Amino acid sequence: MNHPDRRNLSLLTPSGHLTLGNLLGALRPMARGQHEADCFYGISDLHALTTPHEPTRLRDTVREMATLLLAAGLDESTLFLQSRVPAHAQLAYLLECTAYTGELNRMIQFKEKGRGVDSTRVSLYTYPALMAADILLYRPQQVPVGADQRQHVELTRDLAIRFNNAYGPVFTVPEVAVPAAGARVMRLDDATRKMGKSDASAAGVIALLDPPDVVRRKVARAVTDSDTGPDAVRSDPAKPGVTNLLEILTACGGSAEGITTYGALKRAVTDAVVAELEPLQKRYAELAADPAHVDGVFRAGAERCRAVTAPVLAAAEAAIGL
Ligand code: AMP
Numbered sequence: 336m337n338h339p340d341r342r343n344l345s346l347l348t349p350s351g352h353l354t355l356g357n358l359l360g361a362l363r364p365m366a367r368g369q370h371e372a373d374c375f376y377g378i379s380d381l382h383a384l385t386t387p388h389e390p391t392r393l394r395d396t397v398r399e400m401a402t403l404l405l406a407a408g409l410d411e412s413t414l415f416l417q418s419r420v421p422a423h424a425q426l427a428y429l430l431e432c433t434a435y436t437g438e439l440n441r442m443i444q445f446k447e448k449g450r451g452v453d454s455t456r457v458s459l460y461t462y463p464a465l466m467a468a469d470i471l472l473y474r475p476q477q478v479p480v481g482a483d484q485r486q487h488v489e490l491t492r493d494l495a496i497r498f499n500n501a502y503g504p505v506f507t508v509p510e511v512a513v514p515a516a517g518a519r520v521m522r523l524d525d526a527t528r529k530m531g532k533s534d535a536s537a538a539g540v541i542a543l544l545d546p547p548d549v550v551r552r553k554v555a556r557a558v559t560d561s562d563t564g565p566d567a568v569r570s571d572p573a574k575p576g577v578t579n580l581l582e583i584l585t586a587c588g589g590s591a592e593g594i595t596t597y598g599a600l601k602r603a604v605t606d607a608v609v610a611e612l613e614p615l616q617k618r619y620a621e622l623a624a625d626p627a628h629v630d631g632v633f634r635a636g637a638e639r640c641r642a643v644t645a646p647v648l649a650a651a652e653a654a655i656g657l
Contacts, residue, residue, distance in 0.1 A: 344376075351533045
C-alpha cells in the first residue's frame with residue numbers, strides 16, 4: 336500500500352547505459368521503497384543536454400533507460416520524462432531569477448567540468464537551478480542524495496528559503512537526508528573508481544544488458560592482487576579489488592563460504608551476477624518488443640506529474656508577480 340503523504344523523488348540522467356552499480360545502488364532500493372511512499376522517478380533528459388550530445392543517441396539512451404526502469408519493477412511508481420513536464424523548465428527560470436552568480440560559481444561540478452572553457456554550455460552553469468526546480472515542484476520532505484549531489488540540495492534549500500522570504504511561503508524546504516548505506520559498486524579494473532554509466536563500455540563496468548559471456552569475460556579480468564595465502568579471499572581495505580568482488584557477490588545473493596581462490600571467487604561472482612541480471616534482461620526483452628506499452632506508462636506518468644506540479648508552479652508565478 337502506498338503512503339500518499341510521503342513522497343520519494345529521484346531523477347536519473349540518461350548519460351549512458353545503466354550499470355550493475357545503478358541497479359544495486361539505485362534501482363533496487365527504489366523498487367523496494369515503492370510501498371513506503373508515493374514515488375516519482377524521472378529520467379532527466381534535460382540534464383543530458385548540458386554537455387555535448389547527439390540527438391539520436393540521446394533518444395536511444397532514454398528509451399533503453401525507460402524500458403529498464405520498468406523491467407526493474409518500478410511499475411508501481413510514477414515514471415516520467417522531465418522534458419514532458421514543462422513545469423520543470425518553467426520553475427527553473429524563476430529560480431535562476433532567485434539564485435546569485437556567486438552561488439553558481441561555487442558549484443563544484445561546474446568548477447571541475449566547465450568553468451573557464453569557452454565552449455561550456457550555459458545550461459551546465461544554470462543546471463543547479465533546474466535541479467532545484469526538479470525537487471521543489473514535488474514538495475518532498477527529504478531528499479536522500481550521495482555526497483556528490485549534496486551541494487546542489489543545499490543550494491535548493493537556500494533558494495527555497497530566499498524565495499519564501501522574499502515573495503511568500505510557496506516552497507517546502509526539503510531536508511538533506513543521508514541515504515541508507517547501499518552497495519557502492521566499484522569498477523572491476525580499478526576498484527578505486529565508481530562503476531559509472533558514463534563509461535559503461537569500459538572493461539571494468541558491467542552494463543545491465545551485458546549478455547552472460549560478456550559478464551564472464553569482464554569478471555574474469557577483474558583486478559585482484561598477488562596474495563595466494565589461505566585467507567586471500569577476504570574483505571580488507573588493503574584489498575580493494577577482492578573486497579569489491581565480495582560485495583558484488585553478496586549483493587547479488589551469492590555466498591563466499593568455502594571459497595579460497597580468486598578463480599573460484601570470480602566464477603561465483605559471474606554466476607551470481609548472471610542470475611541477478613537474467614530476469615531483468617528477460618523482462619527487458621519483452622518490454623522492448625512492446626514500445627507502445629512503455630510509452631503509455633511514461634505518458635500517464637507525465638500527465639500525473641503535470642497535475643501534481645501545476646499548483647506549485649502557479650503559486651510561485653503568482654508570488655513572484657507574474
Ligand atoms: P549516476 O549514474 O551517477 O547518475 O547515479 C544514478 C544513481 O545510481 C544514483 O542514485 C547513484 O547513487 C547510483 N549509482 C551510480 N553508480 C553507482 C555505483 N557504482 N554503485 C552504487 N550506486 C551507484
